[in-house]
Amino acid sequence: MEILAQAEYSQLAGTIVSGLSLGTIYALLAMGFVIIFKATQVVNFAHGALATLGAFITAGVAVELNFPGRFLDLPPLLGWSISVVTALVLSALMGILLERVFLRPMVGEDLFSVAIVTLGMNVILMTIVTDYIGPDPRSMADPWGDASVDLGFVIIAHTEIAQFLVAAALVVLVGVFFRSRTGIAMRATAFDQEAARAQGVNVGAIFAIAWAIGAVLATVGGIFGSVYPRRIGVFPDTAFLVFRAFPAIILGGLDSVKGAVVGGLSVGLAEAAAGSYLNHPLFGTGFSGIVPYLVMMIVLFIRPYGIFGTAEVRRV
Amino acid sequence: MRSRPHLHTSYSADQALMPTATKKVALATFLILAALAPIASSIPFYPDFLGNNDWMKLLSHVAIFGIGALGINLLTGVAGQVSLGHAFFMGLGAYVGVVFGAPSGDLWGWGLPMWIWLPMAGIIPAAIGLLVGPAAVRVRGLYLAFATLGLVFIGEWAWRNLKFITGGSFAGRRFPEFQLRMWKEEEPLVDFASDGVWLGFEISEEAKVYLLMLGLLVVATVLAKNLQRTRAGRAFQAIRDRDIAAEIMGVNEFKYKLMAFGISSAYAGVAGALFASFVGRQIPETWDLFLSVEFIAIILIGGAGTVSGALMGSAFVILLPRLVQDFTEWLSNVIADGEGLLASVADAVISVSPDDFGVVNILPGAGPGLSVFQLNQVLFGLLVILFMIFEPLGLYGIWLRIRNYWKGWPFTY
Numbered sequence: 001m002e003i004l005a006q007a008e009y010s011q012l013a014g015t016i017v018s019g020l021s022l023g024t025i026y027a028l029l030a031m032g033f034v035i036i037f038k039a040t041q042v043v044n045f046a047h048g049a050l051a052t053l054g055a056f057i058t059a060g061v062a063v064e065l066n067f068p069g070r071f072l073d074l075p076p077l078l079g080w081s082i083s084v085v086t087a088l089v090l091s092a093l094m095g096i097l098l099e100r101v102f103l104r105p106m107v108g109e110d111l112f113s114v115a116i117v118t119l120g121m122n123v124i125l126m127t128i129v130t131d132y133i134g135p136d137p138r139s140m141a142d143p144w145g146d147a148s149v150d151l152g153f154v155i156i157a158h159t160e161i162a163q164f165l166v167a168a169a170l171v172v173l174v175g176v177f178f179r180s181r182t183g184i185a186m187r188a189t190a191f192d193q194e195a196a197r198a199q200g201v202n203v204g205a206i207f208a209i210a211w212a213i214g215a216v217l218a219t220v221g222g223i224f225g226s227v228y229p230r231r232i233g234v235f236p237d238t239a240f241l242v243f244r245a246f247p248a249i250i251l252g253g254l255d256s257v258k259g260a261v262v263g264g265l266s267v268g269l270a271e272a273a274a275g276s277y278l279n280h281p282l283f284g285t286g287f288s289g290i291v292p293y294l295v296m297m298i299v300l301f302i303r304p305y306g307i308f309g310t311a312e313v314r315r316v
Numbered sequence: 317m318r319s320r321p322h323l324h325t326s327y328s329a330d331q332a333l334m335p336t337a338t339k340k341v342a343l344a345t346f347l348i349l350a351a352l353a354p355i356a357s358s359i360p361f362y363p364d365f366l367g368n369n370d371w372m373k374l375l376s377h378v379a380i381f382g383i384g385a386l387g388i389n390l391l392t393g394v395a396g397q398v399s400l401g402h403a404f405f406m407g408l409g410a411y412v413g414v415v416f417g418a419p420s421g422d423l424w425g426w427g428l429p430m431w432i433w434l435p436m437a438g439i440i441p442a443a444i445g446l447l448v449g450p451a452a453v454r455v456r457g458l459y460l461a462f463a464t465l466g467l468v469f470i471g472e473w474a475w476r477n478l479k480f481i482t483g484g485s486f487a488g489r490r491f492p493e494f495q496l497r498m499w500k501e502e503e504p505l506v507d508f509a510s511d512g513v514w515l516g517f518e519i520s521e522e523a524k525v526y527l528l529m530l531g532l533l534v535v536a537t538v539l540a541k542n543l544q545r546t547r548a549g550r551a552f553q554a555i556r557d558r559d560i561a562a563e564i565m566g567v568n569e570f571k572y573k574l575m576a577f578g579i580s581s582a583y584a585g586v587a588g589a590l591f592a593s594f595v596g597r598q599i600p601e602t603w604d605l606f607l608s609v610e611f612i613a614i615i616l617i618g619g620a621g622t623v624s625g626a627l628m629g630s631a632f633v634i635l636l637p638r639l640v641q642d643f644t645e646w647l648s649n650v651i652a653d654g655e656g657l658l659a660s661v662a663d664a665v666i667s668v669s670p671d672d673f674g675v676v677n678i679l680p681g682a683g684p685g686l687s688v689f690q691l692n693q694v695l696f697g698l699l700v701i702l703f704m705i706f707e708p709l710g711l712y713g714i715w716l717r718i719r720n721y722w723k724g725w726p727f728t729y
Binding site: 043106109111112113247249285286287297301312 | 462
């Protein structure tokens with residue numbers, strides 16, 4: 001074991017930490033995407049816009065509105081958490097509104113037409129949010145800043161610890177949700193909308209809940225994608241995080257929540273590993289950014305429905 | 317017979333490109349008028365502005381995107397394979413064109429004439445399309461859209477890093493000019509890249525390029541339209557409508573999907589090479605996901621699966637920004653002219669100074685509103701959504717309804 005020098009250990013550990021932190025963001029984004037897809041049969045190309053807009057709303061609530069700091073003098077972490085929860089509620093409402101206005105008229109249309117509607121939504125939302133963000137990134141005003149803990153062999157940022165805890169909590173929450181009455185109703189809706197309706201499930205409400213959950217998860221992903229180790233604030237290219245999360249979704253299979261988590265983590269690890277080990281000049285610049293797509297294409301070639309996805313039964 | 321457009325008494329009549337005399341006359345008139353656009357100002361009753369150089373450029377742009385749209389229409393509209401990878405193949409075509417066509421210098425270039433580089437810009441992307449095709453054929457439906465989306469990002473990485481071909485990120489390079497030569501001689505046979513005199517008419521560079529693009533578009537359209545009524549074209553449509561049923565009837569799914577990929581990539585490559593040379597200088601970031609989305613939007617707005625829809629769609633998507641720009645300029649003139657209801661409505665829409673509140677800014681940095689460019693983006697997204705919700709057949713569907721209304725007029729119930 002002496003063959004591996006100390007430096008190589010810490011490079012490996014650093015790669016794993018940054019891979020997991022990237023991976024949890026992908027997993028959050030992918031989970032929201034998959035929940036929306038399963039419950040409402042909508043392939044949401046506007047998920048990146050949801051993440052960016054959510055993070056922007058958070059910045060707006062925490063910095064511009066200075067809520068709740070302008071009314072109460074709270075400790076930074078509690079105050080910021082309240083701002084974030086407020087922003088999450090606003091994002092959820094936004095998600096519900098988008099579904100109601102643009103996607104409810106498309107219920108029953110084929111997947112592709114609906115996907116195109118979300119592409120249009122993405123263009124509109126991204127244009128508006130880009131205009132409002134302006135040339136400078138908006139700070140998240142998170143209480144951790146660039147603080148980090150040094151464990152000797154690896155340095156972990158406080159934001160990353162927070163992110164692991166929040167992500168783990170959200171994964172558990174989603175798991176619990178799917179076992180609740182509403183969660184079971186959502187699974188029934190995902191299985192067959194008409195049959196669920198016949199059993200007394202309020203399908204419209206389920207759609208709204210799915211979009212609210214999707215928007216909340218996207219916002220959390222967007223927030224953690226715009227803080228210290230990665231960015232100094234929300235920027236329009238936060239949306240690209242979601243384009244990198246698509247491979248995670250495909251890897252796990254479009255309709256598997258478990259797959260989204262596994263896919264997100266593995267894509268994050270692969271990207272971080274490529275970033276720290278594949279630095280031969282032949283790979284050029286930005287190779288780690290396309291590793292997720294390469295992984296996705298290889299997986300699709302071997303298993304055209306992803307690893308955990310259900311193979312479509314083809315009938316005439 | 318003449319008044320019954322759907323009465324066909326023979327198979328060849330059913331398959332005819334131009335089933336009725338009305339269609340023939342209308343198309344011929346349209347083509348003649350389009351060809352006469354460069355000398356618009358010397359023809360009575362012809363809208364003069366079409367002959368202006370900037371309108372010539374816009375119309376060339378429409379023609380180039382029309383060629384690209386025919387390609388994606390073949391793959392997505394006719395064969396039903398949703399691809400977001402069109403931008404990748406356009407970029408590929410552009411860079412193949414520049415390697416063959418540009419004079420050698422710091423960057424790669426073999427300085428070959430246009431009759432070589434333009435076809436090569438179609439052939440090599442088609443070959444690459446056939447190469448990645450087998451992987452794509454295995455993947456169905458939405459998974460295919462995601463796989464081709466990956467292609468765009470991988471392509472962008474490649475273009476940024478192949479500096480000796482593409483000129484590198486945000487630098488780009490010059491693309492070959494439209495000049496017809498036999499081989500590498502000094503004087504081109506036909507020079508589309510400078511002003512000149514044709515048939516006694518003074519003709520500008522822009523008008524020459526427009527006529528060239530119009531010609532190429534006509535060729536591309538005839539090929540695409542013809543393809544749809546061949547054995548291969550019918551196979552594409554069968555696969556789109558019901559793939560298993562098609563296979564059971566003996567349509568070789570693998571072969572025809574691959575063929576659709578190849579032909580569509582060839583169209584994309586040619587369109588990409590033309591577009592790059594038309595603009596003159598292109599950066600690797602041109603060939604991004606938004607370009608692919610734009611092409612998907614073109615065929616959806618026009619009407620997926622129809623040749624005329626692809627052309628109407630590209631005209632609509634390219635000309636809309638210009639119309640919006642003209643309209644906002646007109647509104648700001650209304651404000652400047654003074655009082656009245658119209659002026660106050662215009663004032664609410666447009667902000668002309670930093671503290672003015674309006675939806676649209678004329679000056680950069682004025683007020684909180686959107687710039688004209690951003691307004692165009694928003695309108696583009698909105699139109700895509702509205703077409704998908706209200707008229708999935710697109711402009712072609714609207715045209716069908718208008719035509720059917722007048723077919724039965726005055727008994728339109």
